Amino acid sequence: MITVDGLTKSFTARDGTSVRALSDVGLDVAENEFLTVLGPSGCGKTTLLRAIAGLVPWDEGDILVDGVPVRGPGPDRSMVFQNFALLPWATVLDNVAFGLRVRGVGRAERTERARALLTTVGLADCAAKLPGELSGGMQQRVGIARALAVRPRVLLMDEPFGAVDEQTRRLLQEELLSLWEEQRLTVVFITHSMEEAVLLGDRVALMSACPGRIAEIVPVGLPRPRARDVGGVARSGEYGELTGYLWERLRAMHAEHRPERAAS
Numbered sequence: 001m002i003t004v005d006g007l008t009k010s011f012t013a014r015d016g017t018s019v020r021a022l023s024d025v026g027l028d029v030a031e032n033e034f035l036t037v038l039g040p041s042g043c044g045k046t047t048l049l050r051a052i053a054g055l056v057p058w059d060e061g062d063i064l065v066d067g068v069p070v071r072g073p074g075p076d077r078s079m080v081f082q083n084f085a086l087l088p089w090a091t092v093l094d095n096v097a098f099g100l101r102v103r104g105v106g107r108a109e110r111t112e113r114a115r116a117l118l119t120t121v122g123l124a125d126c127a128a129k130l131p132g133e134l135s136g137g138m139q140q141r142v143g144i145a146r147a148l149a150v151r152p153r154v155l156l157m158d159e160p161f162g163a164v165d166e167q168t169r170r171l172l173q174e175e176l177l178s179l180w181e182e183q184r185l186t187v188v189f190i191t192h193s194m195e196e197a198v199l200l201g202d203r204v205a206l207m208s209a210c211p212g213r214i215a216e217i218v219p220v221g222l223p224r225p226r227a228r229d230v231g232g233v234a235r236s237g238e239y240g241e242l243t244g245y246l247w248e249r250l251r252a253m254h255a256e257h258r259p260e261r262a263a264s
C-alpha cells in the first residue's frame with residue numbers, strides 16, 4: 001500500500017554543512033499492516049515519517065500510496081505526534097473536530113463524529129475541557145481521536161507514547177491495538193523502545209544511522225489479537241528472543257559510532 005523507493009534526504013545545518021538524514025531508503029508497507037520503525041537516535045525515523053505524511057520535501061526517490069505519488073499532505077494519511085500538538089485554546093471536542101472543519105464538514109456532522117470518537121477513546125466526559133486540563137495520556141487519546149476523525153487509511157505515529165508514564169503507555173498500547181484490530185488501518189509507528197516495537201508490530205523496520213537506512217526488516221510472529229493481554233504477550237519466549245535480537249543489533253550500531261565504549 002505504501003511504497004518508499006530510493007528515498008534520500010539531506011538537511012543543511014545552520015553552519016552550512018550538509019547532513020544526510022536518509023540514504024536510499026526502501027520500504028513496502030502492506031494494507032492493514034502495523035509496521036513499527038526502530039533505530040538509534042538521529043537515524044532519520046521522524047524524517048521518514050514526515051516524508052510519508054507529505055510534510056517535508058526530499059531530494060531523491062519516490063513515495064507512493066496505492067500507486068499514487070505523495071506530493072503533500074492528504075486526508076488518506078493522519079499523523080499523531082509525541083508532544084500531542086493539540087490546540088491549547090480549543091476544547092477537546094473542537095480539537096478532535098479540527099481536521100473536519102478544515103475540510104469543510106458541517107458543524108452538526110463534525111460534532112457527531114468527534115463525540116463518537118471521544119467515546120471510543122474513553123473521553124466522552126471531557127469534550128468541553130481544554131487540553132491543559134487533561135493528563136498526558138488523556139491528551140494523547142485526544143490526539144489519536146483527532147487523527148482518526150478524518151477517517152484516514154494510514155495512521156503515521158511519531159513516538160506517540162514517548163511522553164507518558166509506563167502504566168499509561170501500556171494502556172494506550174492496548175487501546176491502539178484494539179482500535180487497529182477493529183478498524184484495520186495501516187499503521188507506521190515510530191518508537192525508541194524494542195519492547196514496544198515487538199508488542200505492537202507485524203514487522204519491525206530496523207534503521208541504522210549516519211546516514212539513515214533500513215538495516216533489516218524483522219518479522220514478528222507473535223499471535224494476534226494482542227490487545228487484551230499485552231502483558232501476557234510480553235511474557236512469551238518469542239517476545240524475549242525478538243527484543244533480545246533487536247538489542248544486539250542496536251548495540252552493534254551504537255558500538256560502530258562509539259567504538260571506545262564497545263571495547264571497555
Ligand SMILES: Nc1ncnc2c1ncn2[C@@H]1O[C@H](COP(=O)(O)OP(=O)(O)OP(=O)(O)O)[C@@H](O)[C@H]1O
Nearest residue numbers: 011012013019021040041042043044045046047048
Ligand atoms: N530541520 C532540520 N535541519 C537540520 N538537520 C535536521 C533537521 N531535521 C533533522 N535533521 C537531522 O537529520 C537527522 C535525522 O533526524 P530525525 O529527527 O529524522 O531522526 P530520528 O531518528 O527521528 O531522531 P530521534 O530518534 O532522536 O527523534 C539528524 O542528524 C538530525 O540532526
